[in-house]
Amino acid sequence: MKDHRRKSLHKGDPDVGFAPKGRSYGGDRLRASSLCKLAVVFGCLVLSVLTFSAFRLFGVSVHPVLVTPWQQSRTLNSISAAASGNAADLPAVHLHHQIPSPIALRRAVSSPDLVLLFVTLNASSLNPISSSDLLCLYFPPSSSSPNLSLRPVSSDLNQGILRCPLQPPGHLVSVGISAASSAPRPILPLQWDLLVYESLLDSADNSTIVFAKGLNLRPGRLSDPSRYDCVFGWDLSRPRFLITSAAITAAQEVIRCETPLSVLRRMANASPKLPPIMVSIRDRGGRGAHPILPSVAIAAATTAHSVLPSGSFAGISKLRQSEHRHQMCICTMLRNQARSLAEWIIYHGQIGVGQWFIYDNNSDDEIEDELSKLSEYNITRRVWPWVKSQEAGFAHCAVMARGSCDWVGFIDVDEFLFLPSPELTLDKILTNYTVKTPEIAELRTTCHTFGPSGQRTAPPEGVTTGYTCRTAAPERHKSIVRPAALSTSLVNVVHHFHLRSGLRYVNIDRSTMVVNHYKYQAWEVFKEKFYRRVATYVVDWQDEENAGSKDRAPGLGTRPVEPPDWPSRFCEVRDKGLRDRVLRIFADPSTRRLPWQRS
Incomplete structure (x- = not known):
């Protein structure tokens, strides 16, 4: 009976027989148990070592990456060896x-x-x-x-x-x-070219405007919004916890959607203890297995003055508008133009501009220090680090300015509004169109393009008095628009916007107002345009892309080499109109120095 039990215990194991004499079965079982424990401990040690090794190996990333030779950018090459360090x-x-x-x-x-x-x-x-x-x-x-x-x-x-x-x-x-x-x-x-990069809550209708790259929508055209959704959530990688809203309009890099009620409530009762609400775009047409675009955009209200009402949300009210309004504001996008700001802002402030919106495209020339010297002017600087996004930036600015500006001009810091007739003022011109012809919502102003005018270095007195020779034929226009009159799509091609139905633009006569564009300055200034432009169509003049763009200098090509005749180029008409006006208004009677001249 005893042997039978042993056989039944080891049934199915041909290597196990009866216990030899002098050794009990209970001892075998104890030793086997001890061996098993030792094996488990040894296995745990081995697993720990492997886990630690795996952590050391994959602690940063478990994604396999193909390592290619390091192709240094110009930014890296420009940094001194003292700024870097080896291992x-x-x-x-x-x-x-x-x-x-x-x-x-x-x-x-x-x-x-x-x-x-x-x-x-x-x-x-x-x-x-x-x-x-x-x-x-x-x-x-x-x-x-x-x-x-x-x-x-x-x-x-x-x-x-x-x-x-x-x-x-x-x-x-x-x-x-x-x-x-x-x-x-x-x-x-x-990657910058497949990214939702900005968003804001529009105070006019509480819709959300999202700015995205990678949608490949046609420039200057409306697109079908039905294929897009706006996506809201704390963590965009968790689709189950996201809120979506159908797009209302889609054009260029701008998608507009209705803002979900829960998002409005959250923005009205924002808490620093809670993570911000992220915003992205979902392409219903499908973007492979990842239809939601990567995003760094956070849901944000239009301005600091735009506050959602607290209490009942049964019928969302519009965001509160700024109480103080300016008849004329200016919006610009720039990079490393700090030296030009004083002349540009002081001049336009004198002719009637009340507020400036500066979209800074990664300047590294101490622009904040320069703006601090102009604290008496109403200047808003917004960091706008996105590449090839001037049209999107202007659309963003138009919405931001609507709460405080009746009209907004979109010009660069080397462009100056000039009223040839001393009897006319900017206030009179804008008031005339505001009161007498309210259906006019955009004023298109001709540009005169000035050349180096014989200058071999940047004139210390500034561009308005230093460059006095221009081309005969006018170039393209720049626009002054009513931001409240723009199409909800915000479609623009830098120099003009699409307007709401029933509104129209007018071409301003050159005897009334023009834009002096000091485009081709002394070579030491102009050559900086060869690198890292903020313009929409040319990122780097040394690239062959869009070689025929009007952003380029005619006949200059893609080589940053000064032509021998550069100082005399683009000089067909001597034009001292703005120069004489500036000297008469701003020059010190005794020293003849201008207020923006550096000591």
Whole structure:
């Protein structure tokens, strides 16, 4: 009976027989149990070692990346060796969550010559952080340690933006602090040309306007909005928790949607303890397996004065408009034009402009310092880091200006409105169209293009008095529009907008008003246009793309080499009208110096 039990216990195991004499079955069982325990412990140790190795190997990213030779950008080449560091010089960086970093990295976007880092400073940090404290960190694929650190190109930390030299191909990016031993985990930057990059809540109807690249909509044309949805949520990677709203209009890079009621409530009762609401676009036509575009856009109201009403939302009211209005405002987009701002703003302030909206496209020439010297003027600077987005920026500006401006002119900082007749003023012209012809919503003004006028260096007295020779034939026009009269699609081709039904434009006679465009200045100034333009159609003049664009100089091509006859080019008509007006109004009677001349 005893042997039978043993056989039944080992049934099915041919290698197990009866226990030999002198050894009990209970002892075998105990030893087997001990061996099993040892095997389990040994297996756990092996698994721990493998897990730790895997963590070291894939701690940064588990995505396989093809590493290609590093093609440095011009931004990187322009940075001195002293600003960079090799692996031996890098500070010890810890990526562990247990060591809190005084700065958080939210997102990163790679553009043609920069990588934009969107950061949040830790408000509880004992020591304030400045851009001089920061380092751009670059991590090779599948590495938990950076192999390169560079100083930022520029920053707007008050708006959460750090601009770093372009990362090597396949590298992840993070941000470090010179005196700190911790850094946020590195991330792979999003691509600038497939991205939802801005959004705002329109105060006119509480709709949401979304700005996106990668939709490939035709320029200057309306598109079918039925294939698009706006998507709202705290985490756009979790489709089950997203709210969608159908598009109302679609054109160029602008999609307009109804804003869901729950989003309006959340914006009206915003709390710093809750994450912001992200906005993106879903393409119903399908974008492979990922119909929702990557996004860095946060749901935002139009202006600081645009406050949603609290209480009942049964019938959403319009956002409160700004109480003080200006008859004339100006919107511009620029990069590294700080030296030109004083003349441009002081002159236009004298002729009747009440507010300036400056969309700054990644300037690194101390523009904030220059604007601080013009504090008596009503200037709003908005960081607009997006490439090839002038039309979108102007659409954004038109909505932002509508609450405080009756008319808005869209001109560059090298363009000056000039009224040839001393009897006319900007106020009289705009009042005439506002009162007598309210169906006129856009004034198209002819441009006169000025050349170097014999100047070999930038004239210290400024462009309006330094350049006095222009081409005979006028170029394209620039527009002054009523922002409240624009089509809800916000379609524009930089120099004019689509208007609402029943409204129209008028061409302003050249004897009434023109735009003096100081386009072709002394070579040392003009050559800067060869690199990193903000214009819509030409990013870099040395690229062959859009070689026939009017943004280029006729006959100059794509080589940044000064032609021997450059100072005398584009000179067909001597025109001193604005020069004489400026000297009469602004020149100091004793010194003849102008208020914007540098000492």
